[in-house]
Amino acid sequence: MTTPTTTAPPERTVTLREIGPARRGTRPDEVVVALSPAFAGHFSKTIVDVPHAEVLRQLMAGIEEQGVTARLIRVRDTADLAAISHIAAKMSGSGISVGILSRGTTMIHQKDLARLSNLELFPQSPLLDAPVFRMIGSNAAQYAKGESPQPVPTRNDQMARPRWQAKAALLHLKEFECIEADRGPVEVEAVFGPGTAG
Amino acid sequence: MTALTRDDYPLSINRPELLHTPTGKPITALTMDAVVSGELSAEDLRISPETLQLQAELAEASGRPQLAGNFRRAAEMTAIPDADVLAMYNALRPRASTGAALAELADRLETTYSAPVCAALVREAAEVYERRDLLARPTGDDD
Amino acid sequence: MTSTAPRQSTGHQQSLRTEILEARSVNLDGFVEEWPEKGLVAMESAFDPAPSVRVEDGRIVELDGKLRDDFDFMDTFIANHAIDVTSAEESNALPSAQVARMLIDPSVSRDEVLAVTRGLTPAKVLDVVKLMNVVEIMQGMQKMRARRTPANQGHSTSARDNPIQVAADAAEGALRGFAELETTLGVLRYAPLVAIALQVGAQVGRGGVLTQCALEEATELELGMRGITAYAETISIYGTESVFIDGDDTPWSKAFLAGAYASRGIKMRFTSGTGSEVQMGNAEGKSMLYLEIRCILMAKGAGVQGLQNGSISCIGVPGAVPGGLRAVAAENLVASMVDLECASGNDQSFSHSAMRRTARAMPQLLPGTDFVCSGYSSVPNADNMFAGSNFDTEDFDDWNTIQRDFQVDGGLRHVREDEILQAREKAARALQAVFAHLDLPPITDDEVVAATYANSSNDYPFRDVLSDLKGAQSVMERGITGLELVKALESSGFHDVAENLLTVLRQRVSGDLLQTSAILTADFVPLSAINDPNDYAGPGTGYRLEGERWEQLKKLRHVTSSTNPETEVG
Amino acid sequence: MSTRDDGPTGTRLVVGVDIGNSTTEACLAEVGPDGSVSYLGTDLTRTTGVKGTPANTAGALTAIRGALARGGRGADRVATVLLNEATPVISGLAMETITETIITESTMIGHNPTTPGGEGLGVGTTVSIAGLGTAEPGQPVVCVVPPGWDFDDAAAAINTAVAGGAEVVAAILAGDDAVLVTNRLTRPVPVVDEVAAVEKVPLGMLAAVEVAPPGRTIRTLSNSYGLATVFELDPAQTRQVSPVARALTGNRSAVVVRTPSGDVTDRRIPVGELVLRGAGKTLRVDVDAGAEAIMEAVARAQPLDDAHGEPGTHVGGMLAQVRDTMADVMDTPGQPAVPVSEIAIRDVLAVDTFVPAEVRGGLAGEVALENAVALAAMVRTSRSRMQLVADLVSEGLGAAAVIGGVEGEMAVNGALTTPGVDRPVAVLDLGGGSTDAALLTREGECTAVHVAGAGELVTKLIDSELALGDREVAEGVKRFPLAKVESFFHVRHEDGTVQFFDQPLPPHVYARVVVLSPEGPAPVPTRHGLDHVRRLRREAKRRVFVVNALRALRQVAPGGNIRALEFVVLLGGSALDFEIPDMIADALAPYGIVCGTGNVLGTEGPRNAVASGLVRAYAAEPVRSGPAAPVR
Structure with missing residues (x-):
């Protein structure tokens, strides 16, 4: 499958610079993107080797293309996707957030929803590639604008189980290891490495 | 017999x-x-x-x-109507009922439905739930 | 990008042989290293507790190194309900090697083993099976399986939730030998029509086949209570307290539900399996098998007659770690050795490799289990709404051949094409009549013809889904029950099918199918661990594939005649 | 209850049964020797099989038993079952798209992406991004970016070229990257994106790219003289490009490429003829002439004897199928086939509609609203098999069953039980497949007609005009009011009022336009706003029900004069609709008619008119003729 990155072979990298404690936003035109404890830190790519730099670029690009601002936070005290996403939604000026785990599992959340609910969930991390992350970002931004985006089509693959189920469990356990209890979420800035011009 | x-x-x-x-x-x-x-x-x-x-x-x-x-x-x-059976099952889910509610359920099983064995199961659950912090908290807390 | 693209080469020059090996389907499977501290380990972990038990005043006060005050709810439930207090201290004092030897020793009867196992703690059970290699596990299974006669279960679903397909495939599946047939839905609201189709089709194929429709509890129970389905098995339990709570249940809520099903005369088994806890990230540092043994004993304590286990939907996890399939075989054995009916997995897409898929089933197929597969896909896997099974319709002839090769009974048989076509056609006709009688959206003759010759859901004309869903809703609103189905079949001339269904419904009144490992024979005799107990006592005893059944299983699609080698028999 | 169960001699227990297209209704009553009627109970069930065929028996028996159960009477007490004289009516629907928009030589891009970048107008020569380096300095160029280019890379390449002297005035992108690229340009330019087939944009041609500010529409490229100015066109050329300008009207962004003979055409698709026979004439009308022309022809051929469509067209196929279905229904094994002359199309309703369709030759999946004609046709036969149904009902119930009256007459009869109604009265039965009208004059004469087109056509129009592709959703849009879910705790109804909820709404309806079905809000999968959906829904209902109400009433009104009517009672399933009765009443108001939804027996609403009409007719008869006899 063609991805927007095929013409840019040099792999982009990202480092996350901590800015300070994450705060509740007031801008109605922002989406908070919440990263799991090991995202772009202990881990550098998803379960199917999509670089975290690319995941983040595409999520943020999807949001920016809709004219909405992305704000990044890192959640450190849990690796539960629903919790990560819900914390972010509560901090988002628009009430909309995107939460993402290191292995790629992603969720769009909204502040008024119950924690275990969500607007859109992408549970099959092996099936998420760069274009899907772009669409997720775009949809989150559209929700923030009060529009009605068509849900990102979810895919399914019966043979994902034999190939990825155990690795997913392993990545999940590793992410758990990176949890820093009692440390609140921090606001971060993404600094992209080589390959970018902007 | x-x-x-x-x-x-x-x-x-x-x-x-x-x-x-x-x-x-x-x-x-x-x-x-x-x-x-x-x-x-x-x-x-x-x-x-x-x-x-x-x-x-x-x-x-x-x-x-x-x-x-x-x-x-x-x-x-x-003897218990279908809907009540499902409601009782739901009441036994974790953090779904207060201790008082489970005690009341056990009493109802015993008195309304003459179901002492079921009542005993509910009372045992209530005891374990209390010890394991699985009773509903009296006030709602959804976070 | 597909999730199962071949691995990328490293860029270094590879040998031609490596290229061939890299291209083998087994290399599309995923494998991981163990991590025992986190429970990512099959059954050999230094972090599992050591066995211990102490009884005071008729109460277990210490279990596997924990005192009662420190019990979590699994420990509590198991101590209160699963373990026989009177024999616990004595049984646990037996050396594990001795218990393991009892399991494989033909001169020790199943009942004698049960007298010991009913008092064992989870850690002790683990200690025992850890001593056993896979051949010994199979030998144990051969004796400890509850029902003497092995059987099999099929999945009959449709990617389009097409009731006619489900009816035709159910009839074929029943004819091929499945004792139970299970369905589920893509669009849940279709459930009433598909459940009716499954029931009608099954009773056309072979009277007495039991059916179920996997749904959320309320609807599943309702369909069962109305007699549209006959049993249930998707009641999940987990081995750690935290994962159990994540599933919004406790051992007590599930035990209550078990009583609810029995109170409506519906056969029911729980579901659990290795890997589910670590998959959810809360294995609490225990091996997969240890946690599964806790599930098995919890099920035992709840008083359900049986358990579906063998990793089930988490098979990718034990399948990826060393010794994983030995643990899966062991969990089936443990269910059997504590006297539960065991529907032994082999029911989910497991491997890209045909060789691995086959090997995975050997520890259940060779010794025989109560249900070798708890869902052999009797539809093409693309139509399997349980996300694909380890075996599907394409494997029918392979399965039959393996049964014949090893002279083992995996519950299926080869059936001649004309018989299959006849059953499929009759099932579609019967459903057509039932729908007409119940004033449900009509089934056309074209659909009947399609059903007769179809392979997958793509081979059927499109249904008017809107009308079907309205019809499905009306089934629920009008309170249609199994009785109406009987009436519809009877009044439209399908007397034999009507009788079959009525006999199945009558069984609910008797409760005979609630006993351990119960199925219904073609003669409508309930066959359970009570009247068909496993009496294996060494060579020449127990269930043997012989006589008429063996003659059936000798038949394959193509067998050259010995009297006239220019022709084929069958 | 005015009588005892075993009441005075001469009291008879009767059941009126109305077998309709979709529902079968029963009305149980005791009729005294003096003709007095005590209603005991009613019931309603789904009709089994096609109306007027033996398959109806099962549903009829169900309804009778239901009414008996409600009335607390046993089947053994029933003296007579009265069935309506129902003739089978089968309807069919078809749609033909009659226009097609074609873009030649990739001359324009007008798909209106949601997020174009930059603002303003850029005119220059099209150059691929890979060739920017060789672009002549000072020559304005429009940069064309093929799929696979990352937005960062594309912006960098353009910035580099600009730094090197290239004059990039606009860009056309394959991906959804316009805002991203614009945000990264040192010198922002208008950018149009999501042009899927960007590789088909002719290179080396003069092109104009225009992007309007948010909330505005383009001004230059949608104006023929603007195009003329940009491309320096002479009057003849200007005339030629005017369809392009028209096609781009209302867009926020657009691209026009000047190619030697590029064009946008709006072609009519010949879809064949409709042949109408009636009133001694045979009229031919092209289906692509549109609904107005067709309906004018239909009116001239009244009463219609039959209609045919051209084989191989949707309309031809539909008409043939309706006829065949009726033939199948009417054929009885062992009896000669029903003559084709008895199976004739007796009415046709044509409705103009539009279908969103992808434009041929478009580069970005442009969708044009193409014109289409929807047709409903109806066939009814004079041959009824109700006597057979009556025999079967009689056998099944163990009571006499007779055909008690003609449907239309009975409906009026029943409608008269609506409080406040008097002769002359017309009823409009708003059904699924057909709209029926009947008139009872002051003198007691009755006339009845069926016209094609009713609820199912409305559903089809909604389905295709909203491009839903899902009849269930369309049905929901038809039946239930709309709302917009504005937060998890409130919705704004289509009338603007706000409703709050204590419990959060389900996530799948968040921010969506929903229909408020009894099972809760259900999302309408459309990008259109609530107002658009509402307008379209009401227009579909108007074009079918209001048009048919007037059409049918004209056919029964004395001298075709609607003003001659006094009371119009609406009956049938669609009379329960939340807005159709009001729409019809509004349309009839100028004629000085009292119009409203019926309330049969003062309790049944628009239901049970025929069944209770049968009972009333029966009660009126025995006084004169004694034993039960069919009412003529």
Whole structure:
């Protein structure tokens, strides 16, 4: 499958610079993107080797293309996707957030929803590639604008189980290891490495 | 009547005379003619508490005390309407009920439905839930 | 990008042989290293507790190194309900090797083993099976399986939830030998029509086949209570307290539900399996098998007659770690050795490799289990709404051949094409008549023809889904029950099918199918661990594939005649 | 109850049964020797099989038993079952798209992406991004970016070229990257994106790219003289490009490429003829002439004897199928086939509609609203098999069953039980497949007609005009009011009022336009706003029900004069709709007619008119003729 990155072979990298404690936003035109404890830190790519730099670029690009601002936070005290996403939604000026785990599992959340609910969930991390992350970002931004985006089509693959189920469990356990209890979420800035011009 | 033994199983073949529907019909009355003529209702195809007690005896006789216990709880539950059964099940989910609510449920099982075995199960759950912090907190806290 | 693209080469020059090996389907499977501290380990972990038990005043006060005050709810439930207090201290004092030897020793009867196992703690059970290699596990299974006669279960679903397909495939599946048939839905609201189709089709194929429709509890229970389905098995339990709570249940809520099903005369088994806890990230540092043993004993304590286990939907996890399939075989054995009916997995897409898929089933197929597969896909896997099974319709002839090769009974048989076509056609006709009688959206003759010759859901004309869903809703609103189905079949001339269904419904009144490992034979005799107990006592005893059944299983699609080698028999 | 169960001699228990297209209704009553009527109970069930065929028996028996159960009477007491004289009516629907928009030589891009970048107008020569480096300095160029280019890379390449002297005035992108690229340009330019087939944009041609500010529409490229100015066109050329300008009207962004003979055409698709026979004439009308022309022809051929469509067209196929279905229904094994002359199309309703369709030759999946004609047709036969149904009912119930009256007459009869109604009265039965009208004059004469087109056509129009592709959703849009879910705790109804909820709404309806079905809000999968959906829904209902109400009433009104009517009673399933009765009443108001939804027996609403009409007719008869006899 063609991805927007095929013409840019040099792999982009990202480092996350901590800015300070994450705060509740007031801008109605922002989406908070919440990263799991090991995202772009202990881990550098998803379960199917999509670089975290690319995941983040595409999520943020999807949001920016809709004219909405992305704000990044890192959640450190849990690796539960629903919790990560819900914390972010509560901090988002628009009430909309995107939460993402290191292995790629992603969720769009909204502040008024119950924690275990969500607007859109992408549970099959092996099936998420760069274009899907772009669409997720775009949809989150559209929700923030009060529009009605068509849900990102979810895919399914019966043979994902034999190939990825155990690795997913392993990545999940590793992410758990990176949890820093009692440390609140921090606001971060993404600094992209080589390959970018902007 | 003497207690059932393994040789009585299957009751539908070896002891049909013991089997009745909750409406009091013998199992042999469940014929095609009866279906076609409209004599039978869905109620006629339910199991009766007496039959569950018989199956409990068989389970006991086959060395399966836990299975027998389940049949005894089931015999009690035949009296409980479908919706109530599901509501009681939901009440037993983690953090779904306060200790008082579970105590009340156990009392209701005992008094309204004459279901002491089920009541005992609920009381045991209430005790364990309290120790394991699985009772509903009195005030809502959804975060 | 597909999730199962071949691995990318490293860029270094590879040998031609490596290229061939890299291209083998087994290399599309995923494998991981163990991590025992986190429970990512099959059954050999230094972090599992050591066995211990102490009884005071008829109460277990210490279990596997924990005192009662420190019990979590699994410990509590198991101590209160699963373990026989009177024999616990004595049984646990037996050396594990001795118990393991009892399991494989033909001169020790199944009942004698049960007298010991009913008192064992989870850690002790683990200690025992850890001593056993896979051949010994199979030998144990051969004796400890509850029902003497092995059987099999099929999945009958449709990617389009097409009831006619489900009816035709159910009839074929029943004819091929499945004792139980299970369905589920893509669009849940279709459930009433598909459940009716499954029931009608099954009773056309072979009277007495039991059916179920996997749904959320309320609807599943309702369909069962109405006699549209006959049993249930998707009641999940988990081995750690935290994962159990994540599933919004406790051992007590599930035990209550078990009573609810029995109170409506519905056969029911729980579901659990290795890997589910670590998959959810809360294995609490225990091996997969240890946690599964806790599930098995919890099920035992709840008083359900049986358990579906063998990793089930988490098979990718034990399948990826060393010794994983030995643990899966062991969990089936443990269910059987505590006297539960065991529907032994082999029911989910497991491997890209045909060789691995086959090997995975051997520890269940060779010794025989109560249900070798708890869902052999009797539809093409693309139509399997349980996300694909380890075996599907394409494997029918392979399965039959393996049964014949090893002279083992995996519950299926080869059936001649004309018989299959006849059954499929009759099932579709019967459903057509039932739908007409119940004033449900009509089934056309074209659909009947399609059903007769179809392979997958793509081979059927499109249904008017809107009308079907309205019809499905009306089934629920009008309170249609199994009785109405009997009437519809009887009044439209399908007397034999009507009788079959009525006999199945009558069984609910007797409760005979509630006993351990119960199925219904073609003669409508309930066959359970009570009247068909496993009496294996060494060579020449127990269930043997012989006589008429063996003659059936000798038949394959193509067998050259020995009397006239220019022709084929069958 | 005015009588005892075993009441005075001469009291008879009767059941009126109305077998309709979709529902079968029963009305149980005791009729005294003096003709007095005590209603005991009613019931309603789904009709089994096609109306007027033996398959109706099952549903009829169900309804009779239901009414008996409600009335607390046993079947053995029934003296007579009265069935309506129902003739089978089968309807069919078809749609033909009659226009097609074609873009040649990739001359324009007008798909209106949601997020174009930059603002303003850029005119230059099209150059691929890979060739920017060789672009001549000072020559304005429009940069074309093929799929696969990352937005960062594309912006960098353009910035580099600009730094090197290239004059990039606009860009056309394959991906959804316009804002991203614009945000990264040192010198922002208008950018149009999501042009899927960007590789088909002719290179080396003069092109104009225009992007309007948010909330505005383009001004230059949608104006023929603007195009003329940009491309320096002469009057003849200007005339030629005017369709392009028209096609781009209302867009926020657009691209026009000047190619030697590029064009946008709006072609009519010949879809064949409709042949109408009636009133001694045979009229031919092209289906692509549109609904107005067709309906004018239909009106001239009244009463219609039959209609045919051209084989191989949707309309031809539909008409043939309706006829065949009726033939199948009417054929009885062992009896000669029903003559084709008895199976004739007796009415046709044509409705103009539009279908969103992808434009041929478009580069970005442009969708044009193409014109289409929807047709409903109806066939009814004079041959009824109700006597057979009556025999079967009689056998099944063990009571006499007779055909008690003609449907339309009975409906009026029943409608008269609506409080406040008097003769002359017309009823409009708003059904699924057909709209029926009947008139009872002051003198007691009755006339009845069926016209094609009713609820199912409305559903089809909604389905295709909203491009839903899902009849269930369309049905929901038809039946239930709309709302917009504005937060998890409130919705704004289509009338603007706000409703709050204590419990959060389900996530799948968040921010969506929903229909408020009894099972809760259900999302309408459309990008259109609530107002658009509402307008379209009401227009579909108007074009079918209001048009048919007037059409049918004209056919029964004395001298075709609607003003001659006094009371119009609405009956049938669609009379329960939340807005159709009001729409019809509004349309009839100028004629000085009292119009409203019926309330049969003062309790049944628009239901049970025929069944209770049968009972009333029966009660009126025995006084004169004694034993039960069919009412003529």
